[in-house]
Amino acid sequence: MSEQRDELMKLLSDEELDLFILTGGIDMDIADQMRENVIGITKIPIGVAENFIINGNPELVPIATEEKSVIMQASIGAGLVPEGFKATTSGNIMIGQIQVLEVPDMDAAEEAILAEKAALLVDANTLSRSRKAVDLQVKRLDTAVGEMLIVEVFADVRDSMGANLIDSMCELLAPTIARITGGRTLLPILSNLATKRTVTLTTRVPVELIGPAVVNDIIAADAFAWADPYRASTSNKGVMNGIIGVLLATSNDTRAVEAGAHSFASITGTYRPLTKWRKDGNGDLVGTLEIPMGIGTVGGVIQSHKLAQVVLRLMNVETASDLAMIAGSVGLASNLGALYIMVTEGIKSIQA
Structure with missing residues (x-):
């Protein structure tokens, strides 16, 4: 057992240790309340990624994964950056969309919605005392079934993931939107492409630590991914290995984040890597990652999953932004770690 893992285990009470080792945080009664038609419970191993320094603070990071070497790659990558990772978030704005069909006059409909914007936001904000809609915008789409109007609601969901609130806001506004536009509303739904809720990471690997040849090879490997979506897909899978492991350990919606990440990777019209590696003036290797992160630390399954609550406590996480910065750092x-291993020893060296 590593020193850091031993240190982490000492922070657990006997009851919390049982959650990790025996129950996994849920029993059949809890599982039945969480999901329909439950017939059993699956368990995923949780390991600890080491060597992480995020915004100057050392971090021990629990990762839930069934895949061999994921935690090793993250720990190796973190060990290559003595100054750690610098992380920032853009806020907690999530986006909802209301689809409007059969609009008789698009120009008039768009003008009417924007004229009623303030009133629409007031209506949306009757649903929550603390999480509020902050903006409303309109766009047109040319589609295979004709032109349609899309009304987008932007809400500050704070430390929740926000899906239920956003869906409720869109459903509440849909009849009013239909009346204002003279059209027919169809889908009122959250978007998982959370472009207003991103996390950005930067890090630096000193050239003295890995040598100029390895710096150049990592940049060349990265260039491969930027030139070829087949390679970009696997590169991004490696990023998501770490991010999804952190989010699974904290009972967040991994499918939502995965969908948003891959949509973000192709938002320019070409599928691209989520990361970028370059060389600075000193010859050091500099890496960046930007990714949407629609996650929460309150609400949903997190409230009922005891193990997720313990994991958040161990990570000293209080806000959704805190969690996003940790998850993003693990992704980068x-x-x-994967690039370093591949250009030096080869990926099979850690898969044996």
């Missing part, structure tokens, strides 16, 4: 570290 995972990418770096």
